Amino acid sequence: MDRDALLLTAIRASIRAGRATLDVYQSDHAVDYKEDRSPLTAADTRSHEIIVGHLTATGIPILSEEGKRIPYSERRSWQRLWVVDPLDGTKEFVKRLGEFTVNIALVENQRPTLGVVYVPVKRVLYYGRIEDGAFRLVETGALAELAAGPSPGDPAGEIHRLNSRSTSLPDDCSTHAPFVIVGSRSHATEELHAFVEQKRRELGAVSFVSAGSSIKYCLVAEGRADIYPRLGPTMEWDTAAGQVIVEAAGATMVRHDTGAPLIYNKEELLNPWHVVTRRKAGAG
Numbered sequence: 001m002d003r004d005a006l007l008l009t010a011i012r013a014s015i016r017a018g019r020a021t022l023d024v025y026q027s028d029h030a031v032d033y034k035e036d037r038s039p040l041t042a043a044d045t046r047s048h049e050i051i052v053g054h055l056t057a058t059g060i061p062i063l064s065e066e067g068k069r070i071p072y073s074e075r076r077s078w079q080r081l082w083v084v085d086p087l088d089g090t091k092e093f094v095k096r097l098g099e100f101t102v103n104i105a106l107v108e109n110q111r112p113t114l115g116v117v118y119v120p121v122k123r124v125l126y127y128g129r130i131e132d133g134a135f136r137l138v139e140t141g142a143l144a145e146l147a148a149g150p151s152p153g154d155p156a157g158e159i160h161r162l163n164s165r166s167t168s169l170p171d172d173c174s175t176h177a178p179f180v181i182v183g184s185r186s187h188a189t190e191e192l193h194a195f196v197e198q199k200r201r202e203l204g205a206v207s208f209v210s211a212g213s214s215i216k217y218c219l220v221a222e223g224r225a226d227i228y229p230r231l232g233p234t235m236e237w238d239t240a241a242g243q244v245i246v247e248a249a250g251a252t253m254v255r256h257d258t259g260a261p262l263i264y265n266k267e268e269l270l271n272p273w274h275v276v277t278r279r280k281a282g283a284g
Contacts, residue, residue: 001058003114003129004155008146010082010104010116011127011162013054015147017047018102018120021087025096025121043093047086047102055082060106063265065237072267080108081265085237089213092185098122099185099212105240110263115244117214126218128169128248134221135166169249170223170279178205182225184232185210191231191273217242220276221249228276231256236269250279 001009024043048066055062063070064084075081082104087093089100098121106114117126123143128134137143142165181199183192188210200206209225217239219225230239239253243262246253254261256273 002155004159006058006060006106007114007116007127007129008155008158009054009058010106010114011125012146012149013051014102014104014116014118015125015143016054017050017086018118019147020046020050021093021100021102022120025093041087041090041093044087044090048084051084051086051102051104055084055104058082063237063269065235068237068269075265076267078265080106083107083112083237083240083264085214085241088238089215092212097185097212099215101213101215103214103237103241105244107240107264110265111261112240112244112264115241115248117218117241117245119215126169126221126245127166128245130244130248132248134169134245134248135163136169136171136218136222137162137166139165169221169245170251172223173279174223176207176226178207179203180207180209180225180227182209182211182216182219182228184216184230185212187232189232192229195229195231214238214242217246217253217276220251220278221245223249223278226278229256229273230275231273234271234274236264236266236271239271239274240264246276252277252279 021043024041044066048064052062060080060082061078062082062084066086085103087100088103092099102118104116105112114129123140125137125143181196196208216228220228243253253274253276256275262271262274
């Protein structure tokens, strides 16, 4: 399966899974809890099943938050894999804040190269590939066609048509005043608060925006936020798709401690702290 077909498969899977999460979101749903006390709903499970059903056809192994118990002795030989979060932002889902996403990324040689972030409540699709940019699609008709249609016989032509109906990112290249920092709504840390205060001492006026799930990465990719300091724990499935959108839009995402890129399919799936910075106005 070529890269156009892979991207279309991931896009179609994310939209169909997102529709399933909305069905649960709009109903009276029960909430269970995992061993780490993080919430789990029927939406997580349904989304996982739909995505796996689509991605299995690609022949590429899948690492999903809801199917993560795959030993490293098996994973270590995977040069390509899908990294999936069927429902990122379950706390926002449970609180009915709407800020949850479906995340799908293709990782090749430990780097995410193709990614999709779908926001079901807002019906907004972010997608991208490192080699040809990041895009945002908000056209309801196009989203419906993607969800309903069969796999196209001309994937390259379909991607071209999709790009023509989408907005290339970043689409906000203005210099922000005040400086905009985006941070976690549900996982703020003392280190994040200290970072914000330091920026206020340096720059004066600073605007802090709280958001849930991988929406934060997309805000930086769009240019609507200047920086996202993730000074707290994340797992690989939390960040892989967002990292593609960020980097394909020309922004940067690096480790907080070393400035090196994040890598994936590690033995330990916990990420280091990292910082996402928008592409500067005028940068090529």
